[in-house]
Amino acid sequence: MARSDVSGRPSTALRRVLLPLALAQFICSFAGSNMNVMINDISTDLDTTVQGVQVAITLFLLVMAALMIPGGKLTERYGRKRCFVVGLTVYGVGALLSAVSPGLGTLILGNSILEGVGTALLIPPVYILTTLLFTEVTSRARAFGAISAMGGVGAAAGPLIGGLITSAISWRAAFVFQALVIAVIVLLSRNITDPLPANPEKPFDTVGATLSAVGLVLVVLGILAADNNAWLMVGLLVAGGLVLVWFFLWIRARERAGKEALLSIRLFHNRTSNLGLVTQNIQWLMLLGVSFTVAAYLQAVRGYDAIQTGVIFTAATVGLLLSSLGAERFAKRRAQRTLIMLGFVVTIAGVGVLIAMVGGSSSPWAFAPGLFLIGFGLGGMLTPSVNVVQSSFGDELQGEISGLSRSVSNLGSSLGTAIAGTILVAGLTEHAEAAALVVLAAVGVLGLVAAALLPRRHAEPAATTA
Template identity: 30%
Template structure:
């Protein structure tokens, strides 16, 4: 036997590696599909409303019903995945996604469609943290984990930014119902392959679920998302907006009080006290809020100011999606060279610098090429920040708490997506005068400023475990 024979992988090792790669493909496909669901119905809403009999005022509930459940239950299901099995939770969620999507595609009245959107939101809350924790426990902390998290972040961001374009194409070419039927096909494929390739390490001990904490934080998150989405629809002064947000703040405080007193808390206070967990997730919320909300003023600019159609605007955002994919691919290298914390700071600064020129857009079509260039650069930088926060927020977390850690990551992501757009909408409305353009300019300028503030917060407050600070 030669030295080369000893170094070459055995047939068994090759089979394990092949199964691991297929498992990664399955998990990333599921996450991409769920990210697309956040935005795929945007263009289709008027068509759905006219066909199923939604009033204009109630159309927003097609999106809100999904967002409420996706964000509100993600922390709960992330912890349940830790306790009862991530693979099991992933498969249950995919099954629910398939059934809910089939019902939605066949819906003939508003009640059925809204019920199915609730099912899709719950499926998202089950699948996303379970899939992410399966990925993080599949690879040790280091370059391999950073690469797979980079791919995950890239595909999820690309799914959100390209969902609107895909929804527009499907609605125009076939029917809005295919925005749901595609999920059914993907769910069936995943359910066939996933049980074979996914492995989940069983917990040595199954602690009790913190029911009071779970109920409190879930209600708090639902109220927070409801208040924010209502603010986007009706303005921030309405009691239906600030009332639920205030109630959510009170419940969050009560949740922290509960967690400090129960024997087996849903979220250990010691975990929240880790600066890489707390400030990592804060950075993630800001990263998702800034980039996804930028789509709103840019959509108004492209269609209302420059007069482009929905399909053209969608293709421009698809170009932004390509930038985010590339950013996810280069993120591990950037993190490896600059260090995790420095990479996040640099990413936020570059994102802010790329966004700032758009605060000076005019009604000239000559701005299209600069817009394509700077949004591409900003999208790349944003994904470096997103991958960085994901790595930071899972660093040093024991395997038995990875579902909770990834639940926090998913919650930050989804709340960030929900928060950003109503804020940008309120700014555009407040500063629009004779046209929308002044409001669009101010909103984009504030978006860029938030990126710079995010960089400063990360630089000052983010602290990584000493032994892992430069691992990427």
């Protein structure tokens, strides 16, 4: 397969491979945000509450985060393309089941569980295959940029597309839309060739996978429990923290004993990668947190329907598209560290503008400037953060770092929805919306600090050497 031309642009064959990979990231990110505009429709149709729908949304994001690391590891044993196709199939079945769900329980099974499991299987191969197939530095950076941009656009445009489909047909049709896109991706994936053979004999760390999943689940459930029982919240958070410490000790002991561990301890010894993972987590926390906060407020407080809510989010989509399309040009002029820092500054400023303008006006247009800035800021730093992390390790660790990276990002998504939802459910008012946004902005400041601690000079984007 031809790799790239002299300009570093991917060959035609590689561009055909990139399309299904980018579409896969788009639809998974879309699934994480499009339900936000269906809160009223779903809760009415399924005879449940806003909190019930929030639980379904958060569980979907949580299942992804909890299983992404094991999903990345399984690619080595069963092959990257096979895991990709199996993940797509499981996701498609979950989408169809969600479309016909008679109650919240079936919706959680289809959307939260099956779609979550499918995503955890298919997303790590997206990043591993990109790293292995796009061997030229410039073409690989472009590929990561396209995939990250599609992920960001999917999350930002999810409310608009979901709102249009819900208003024109029903919320169930939005899940049929997902299934149709999955079918297209499966057909397009025939062009993908796995560059490395699978190793069926490779051991799998079942105990490590269980500990990592249980620890992450307990942490997010602790946040979800905050509005019901403070002691339960503390108990779950402490238990989750202890399980994650146990997980770290377990994989360290296995590695020292010369056994296969779920993750290599080397992944946590790279300061640049660790800081990059923090920025990834907070970026997705802010994106999904703001999306859930604004969507819930518009529907529950202002009484907007799905299409009105979706249209308001167009500002964020436009902002994210503009900065994503300019990502390659920005990267030539500024260091990745600078782009990530500027992204956080613009995003935090956008949250401030959103609070100030919405609080002083009843017009739906008051949401546009703040959402535009939030989208523009996030779009400008999603790709640099991915490149910082992926380029910190060689090809031999791409399966593990891809799983860890996606897990951290999806954990951020679930935390954003859980934190925002917990504050909002306590009292769906304008003050609750402002409080949720202030908390999200404060977390964004932590992301800015992490970005500032990144080295001023770093390896070229997506380099293959550690």
